Amino acid sequence: MIHLSTLFRVSQAIARTIEINELLQVLSSHVLEYSGAEKCALLLLQDGEWELRALADSRGVQLTTLPLAYSQDVPSKLIQYAETHLNPIAIENLCTDLPVIGNYLKTHRPQSLLCLPLLNQETLLGILYLEHRSAQGLFTDDRLMVLDCLANQAAIALDHARLYQTVQRNESRLRAVYESNNDAIMLLSEKCFVDCNSATLAIFQCPAKSEFCGKHPSQISPEYQPNGRLSSEAATDHIVTALTRGYDRFEWQHCRWDGSEFIAEVQLCRMEIDDQAILQAIVRDISDRKAVEAAIRQKSTELEQALLQLQKTQLQLVQIEKMSVLGNLVAGVAHEINNPIGCIVGNVSVMQNYVIDLMETLDLYQANFPEPGITIEQQLDAIDLDYLRQDVPDVMQAIKDSGDRIAAISQSLRTFSRTDGAEKQLFNVCDGLDSTVLILRHRLKANEQRPKIEVVTHYDQLPEINCFPGQLNQVFMNILANAIDAIDELSEGRSFQELAQSPHQITISTRAIESGIQITIADDGPGMPPEVQRRIFDYMFTTKEVGKGTGLGLAIAHQIVVETHGGTIDLQSQVGEGSTFTLTLPC
Known part of the structure; x- marks a missing residue:
């Protein structure tokens, strides 16, 4: 019979154990010891399949992950029945009407056996199997009550251990991601850095985490940022913004441990750890990106200048071609006009002299032959000689003026079509x-x-x-x-x-x-x-x-x-x- 003090100690031992493998060892060894059984097997559900996780006997406890289907140490038929009905099963000398007697029980024929489902809030977590090959009447009502109590404690402890295992696994994964990230990842309180990953030390060329943690962001920055603000003031503003709004993103000039500077993209994200607001800072060195962007901007500027020069050249070619065609056309027209106009203008003066001579000759004829005859007088009346004397000089002057006007137009055409030289x-x-x-x-x-x-x-x-x-x-x-x-x-x-x-x-x-x-x-x-x-x-x-x-x-x-x-x-x-x-x- 287990005393209450013993039960209390066993319960405490189970409750104190949080790591899953340690719990399996403690649980199986204590249950074997205080149940009086020769063998204790502990099975757990893993992804919907039963696995034998611990086997305890007089030789000690053996931890394993053997699937039930491959195990020769437990009665699989009995385990499956217990999984379905979720009730403790105690059998003496294999006397039972339950459909649980399989090859294992027929072969080993234990005199006393007990199968205890481990339930936590009606969720089946595992099964304890106990047996004694020679002793009968081992699992009395009192002992069953105590073992059932231990089973409840075990179910709770297993649930906690699994949660702890999940947390540990997730934490390990997160830590692996945290440490393997190429970006510098840091935890930042309102005053200083409290943690950082390996990439942080590499990027900042810091020899040890202990040297990095405890520093304020302004202590790993130049005194002034490129925008002219004090780093201490700007860093404090960004921290307050992230803590207030939950997020902040900006570019920042940092210093390495050797004093060299680099430009970084910083993301601050607010998170809660142990009910305390803290910032996760992700710092990415973007010096290469900035250099590429600068090169692209430079190349774009060069291309824009080349395009502008090409456009200017095109304009010049268009202008030269247009003016050349127009100038040649106008110059050709002016040249063709010049020759006949020169002839007209040049001969008008001669014609004016000829007309004057003719008029003077007519005057002499009229003076010496006042009676020229009927025929000549009729002809003089027909041509209206007096009108001709007045009009012919005006006509000749009009011809001369028009010729001069055309010559002026020709000169204007030549002025417009002037060909530009190099100077x-x-x-x-x-x-x-x-x-x-x-x-x-x-x-x-x-x-x-x-x-x-x-x-x-x-x-x-x-x-x-x-x-x-x-x-x-x-x-x-x-x-x-x-x-x-x-x-x-x-x-x-x-x-x-x-x-x-x-x-x-x-x-x-x-x-x-x-x-x-x-x-x-x-x-x-x-x-x-x-x-x-x-x-x-x-x-x-x-x-x-x-x-x-x-x-x-x-x-x-x-x-x-x-x-x-x-x-x-x-x-x-x-x-x-x-x-x-x-x-x-x-x-």
Whole structure:
């Protein structure tokens, strides 16, 4: 009979044991000792299958993990029955009506046996099997009561041991993850680091965990962060933020133990350990990433510059080709005009002298032969000689004036089509403006949709400037052509009579300024909204329909004025009021 004091000691021994294998050994040895049995077997359920985990006899306790199906030391049929019915089974001399007698019992024929399910809150955790091969009447009611009490204690202890084993296993896994992580992982209180993994020591080149723990983050940082804040203040702010909000993420400049610095990405996550708020800090060295990002940014900048240079080159090629074609055409026309006009203008003076000679000769005939005869008098009346004397000089002068006008036009064409050399040359921009207006005169004339567009000029006396005349003429051409396009667009949908009441005009003004000259070209077209004004000089930007605009004209103008000539080109525009381009050019 087990005394209460003995039962208490056994219960305490079981309750004190938390590690599963130790518990199995303590439980099986104590039950064997105080039950009077020769053999004690302890079986546990593992993933739904029974395993023999401990076997105790006079030789001691043997721990194992043998599946029930392969065990020769316990009656499997009895175990399966006990699993189903969950009641203690005590049998003397194999006398029973229960279907539990299998090969093991028939072979070994124990005189006393006991099968005790280990239940905790009606959950089956294990089974204790006890037997004695020769002694009968071993498991009396009193002993069964004591063993049942021990079984309950054992079930509770097994449940706790399993929970402890699970916790230990999870902790081991977490610790393995914690230690094997390539990032520095630390536990941080409000004041200092309290733990860290191996990667932390490697990243910071710290010789020992004891040297790292106890330090405040600012102690492993430079005095100031790249943004100029004190590390001590910034670190405290981040800690407070993470503790308050539960999370914080930021970049941080750290110091290694040798004094070298590196940039890191830091994540702070609030967690509870033993009812105390603590931060898990994950620090990742992103120096390589930052170097790659810097290299990418550098490469992007180089590519952008190369693209910009390519666009500039393209603009230059377009400009050169356009001006070359236009210049050759205009120069060819001017050349073809020059020869006949030179002949006309040159011979008009000769013809005027011939006419004077003829008139003087007629006067002599009339003086010497006052009566020329009926036939001659009739002819003189028919041709109205007096009218011819007055009109022929006027006609000859008109021919001469027209010839001079055509010669002036030819000169304007040559001015517009001037070929630029490698060096700048002196040029009067007013001549360039006039020649450009002349080239565009056909577009300024009235048509079926609108009246004539008036061009009003206000020219101050300007000095000649050092420039590339052909390129400046291209600028004037692009701005004036756009102004005409804008006015034509505004005229759409309006009647000719309505437009005739308030004809459109383009105003060109020039004046001398301290740094050079200023040219203003203003139209009374539709104007431009701010979003268009911001991009008006961008490469390939156009508001015109496909096929009507290339987006190159004003980009070329900007490049010529600003980059080639060191001047400025500005736009002022109001929707509904027109646009004004102001150019400044150094002398």
